[in-house]
C-alpha cells in the first residue's frame with residue numbers, strides 16, 4: 198500500500214515466499230498515469246530483486262512491467278490461467294541501488310582477520326597464520342567439536358593452473374594451505390572431507406584433485422580424510438528462502454551431512470563478477486545441472502541463494518599467491534602472502550576486495566548479498582584485526598574489457614552489467630584477428646553477408662533493423678528473443694555465447710571449453726525442466 202500524503206495511490210499483491218508480484222492495483226480515484234512505477238520502486242527498495250506474474254493475455258500489464266525493467270523468463274499454466282513470469286533485470290536493479298544502503302541496517306559488527314604470512318611460506322608459517330586467525334575468531338573449539346565432520350570447500354576450478362607440469366599459483370587453493378588446515382583439524386574432527394565440483398573441467402574433478410596433488414591430503418590420515426567429487430554426490434532438494442530466481446536447488450548431501458563447513462577460496466579477479474572470493478566460490482558446490490541453471494536464471498542472485506542453503510561456518514581466503522588481470526583462470530599470479538579469515542562471507546569479501554584496491558559495491562554478487570542483509574560491506578560495520586587494510590593493500594590489475602566492434606559487427610552494450618560485458622569480451626577476444634590494413638591492431642570484422650548487431654543490457658537506443666543479423670544476449674534482452682537469435686542466461690554461459698557467436702565466423706574453430714556431449718546433455722535437461730513449467 199503506497200501512500201502519497203495520506204491517500205494510498207495503490208496496492209500491490211506480493212508473495213514473499215516467491216518474491217513475486219501477483220497484482221498491482223491502482224486506487225480508482227487516481228487519475229495520473231504510470232503509477233505502477235513508484236509502487237514497484239517502493240517494493241523493490243524493501244524486497245530487492247523480485248519477479249512478477251502476469252496473465253499472458255494482459256498486454257497492458259506486460260507492457261508496464263517491460264517498461265519498468267522486467268523481462269519475460271517463463272510461461273506456464275496455473276489453475277487454468279496462462280501466465281508469464283517476468284524477472285526484474287539484475288542490471289536495472291544494480292543501477293537502482295547505486296549509493297544506497299540496505300533497507301535494514303545490518304544488526305552487528307563482523308570481524309575479519311588479515312594475517313600476513315612470511316615470504317618463506319614454510320609449512321609452519323602457514324600453520325601459524327591459520328592458528329592466529331582461529332584464535333582471533335574464538336579458537337578452533339568455537340568451530341569444531343570432538344568427532345564432528347568438517348567439509349572443506351576449496352576452489353579447484355580447472356586445469357589452467359598447470360603449465361608443463363608446474364603449478365603457476367593463484368588458480369586453485371594452495372595445497373600447502375589445505376595440508377596445514379587438515380593437520381589442525383585432525384586432532385579434533387571425526388572426519389575431514391575436501392569437497393569440490395570443478396566449474397570448468399566439470400567431468401574431471403577427481404582428475405583435478407590428482408593434478409594439483411590433493412590426493413596426498415588423504416595420506417595425512419586415510420581413516421579420516423577423504424576427497425569428494427560433488428558432481429558425483431547424492432543430492433537433496435532444498436527450498437530457497439524468498440524464492441528469488443529459483444524456488445529450490447539440489448544440493449550435494451555432503452554439505453547436508455556436515456557439522457562444519459569451511460570455505461577456502463582463492464583471492465582472484467573475475468572478469469565478470471569483478472572478484473571471485475567466498476561468495477563466488479560456492480558456485481562450485483553445485484552439481485552440473487544446477488550450475489547450468491544458476492547461469493540460466495541469474496548467476497548473481499543464485500550465488501546469494503546458495504549461501505542460504507550451504508552455510509559455511511568459517512572462511513579462509515587463500516591470498517598466498519592470488520590472481521590478477523583476466524581471472525579466474527586466465528589471469529596472472531600475484532604473490533600477496535596473506536590469509537584472510539572471517540565468519541561472514543560478505544564482510545570477508547569486502548575486506549579482501551579493499552586490499553585488492555576494489556570497491557566491494559562493484560561486484561554484483563557481493564552487492565546483492567549486502568543489500569539482501571547477508572552481511573556488511575560498510576567499513577564501520579567490520580572490525581579488521583591482524584594487519585590493517587592499508588598496510589597490505591596492493592591494487593590488482595583489472596582486465597580491460599574490450600567490446601569494440603567494427604563496420605560489420607556492432608555491439609550495443611550501453612546498459613549491460615559486468616556479467617554480459619565480461620563474457621562477451623572473452624568470446625570476441627577469441628575471434629579477433631590481426632588487421633592486415635592496420636598492423637598491430639586486431640580486427641573483429643569479416644565479410645559478413647549482413648551487418649551483425651549484438652544487443653546486451655536492458656536498454657538500448659539503437660533502432661532495430663530486421664534485415665540485419667540481430668543477436669540478443671541474456672535475460673535483459675529476452676523480450677526480443679523472437680526478433681533474431683537469443684542467447685539465454687544471466688549472464689549466458691561461455692558455451693552458450695561461444696556457440697551463438699562463433700557460428701558467424703567460419704574461419705575460427707569453436708574451442709572445446711567443456712565436454713560438448715556433457716554440455717548438450719545439460720542443455721537437454723534444462724529444456725526438460727523448462728518444459729515441465731510451461732505445461
Ligand code: SF4
Nearest residue numbers: 288614616617671673
Ligand atoms: S542479462 Fe547480462 S546484462 Fe543483464 S543482468 Fe544478466 S548478466 Fe547483466
